[in-house]
Amino acid sequence: MNLVLLPASSQIGAQLTVTDPRRLKHLKEVHKAAPGHSLSVGLENGPMGRARLDALDDESAIFTIEHLDTPIPAPLPxxxxxxxxxxxxxxxxxxxxxxxxxxxxxxxxxxxxxxxxxxxxxxxxxxxxxxxxxxxxxxxxxxxxxxxxxxxxxxxxxxxxxxxxxxxxxxxxxxxxxxxxxxxxxxxxxxxxxxxxxxxxxxxxxxxxxxxxxxxxxxxxxxxxxxxxxxxxxxxxxx
The missing domain is CATH 3.40.1280.10 (SPOUT methyltransferase, trefoil knot domain)
Structure with a gap:
């Protein structure tokens, strides 16, 4: 998972909340993520950028958006x-x-x-x-x-x-x-x-x-x- 891709409903203001068990497991076991880490994030059919991990436990991960202006790859025609x-x-x-x-x-x-x-x-x-x-x-x-x-x-x-x-x-x-x-x-x-x-x-x-x-x-x-x-x-x- 090179991008933490989330439903648009995950965003409230400047925060992103992750509750999906698959994503939480990946954050812990593959990314070895910890509070303070900055990760690539995106919203389904929406913008992409980076966000700082503020909290991570067995139930959820909380991010603060740093920016959402990374260019998205061009689709194949x-x-x-x-x-x-x-x-x-x-x-x-x-x-x-x-x-x-x-x-x-x-x-x-x-x-x-x-x-x-x-x-x-x-x-x-x-x-x-x-x-x-x-x-x-x-x-x-x-x-x-x-x-x-x-x-x-x-x-x-x-x-x-x-x-x-x-x-x-x-x-x-x-x-x-x-x-x-x-x-x-x-x-x-x-x-x-x-x-x-x-x-x-x-x-x-x-x-x-x-x-x-x-x-x-x-x-x-x-x-x-x-x-x-x-x-x-x-x-x-x-x-």
Whole structure:
């Protein structure tokens, strides 16, 4: 936790109050924080800066704000459409995307996504937010990504994807495509809608549906990667 990221309700005047057990444990065991220490703090979807720890016990930590004017990292101009992975990989993928600066995420059902994945407790709003916050705490950012669940492939591709592509370039990653993933796009370049399939890839129907939507297929080479690895590799290469 490189950033103590707190809900806006934690602030009263010039003070911040921490009561979450996870954060308190981290302050004690990892930061070895003690009264008088200055730490990086931020408010969810708000400002970021530093605050002085005034008190810390088993129930709460009290900070006094020193300043909240530290610049927040620029977001990546990308909307990731990710075939819903298994719960453990979903958690890590969300954390990685949040840490890398992705602010728009769609979790999509595809043919090779197990239907049972949609029943996972990891899709509960509080669980999704938890993993996103872990990613933001890692990279020192405060702006929470938006996560949308799309449980039906065809309505998403036919009805909602065209609107996303009105002002963005569409790419879908799939083994065996002709073109390698583009490299080194500028952050001020037009945004990208990036679709990433499950480990088995998209089926032929899904590939053709993306092509019909004017999306370009790309690859990362001949190796088949785990979803969490592919997400990081694609975003790192693109930007």
């Amino acid at each position: 990308v909307h990731v459409v990710l075939a819903l992975p298994r719960p453990r990989m979903l958690a890590r993928s969300l954390e990685n995307m949040a840490a890398l600066g992705v602010k728009q995420i769609t979790l999509l059902h595809t043919r090779r996504v197990e239907k049972s994945y949609w029943q996972s407790p990891e899709l509960a709003p509080d669980k999704l937010t938890h993993h996103l916050i872990l990613g933001l705490e890692q990279c020192k950012d405060t702006r929470l990504p938006t996560v949308t669940l799309e449980k039906r492939f065809k309505p998403f591709v036919e009805d909602r994807l065209p609107g996303l592509l009105e002002s963005a370039q569409g790419l879908f990653a799939h083994p065996g495509e002709t073109y390698a993933c583009p490299h080194g796009r500028a952050l001020d370049a037009p945004p990208v809608v990036l679709a990433i399939g499950p480990e088995g890839g998209f089926i032929d129907y899904e590939v053709e549906a993306f092509r019909a939507a004017d999306m370009q297929g790309i690859h990362l080479g001949s190796r088949i990667l785990r979803v969490e690895t592919a997400v990081v590799s694609l975003l790192s290469r693109l930007f």
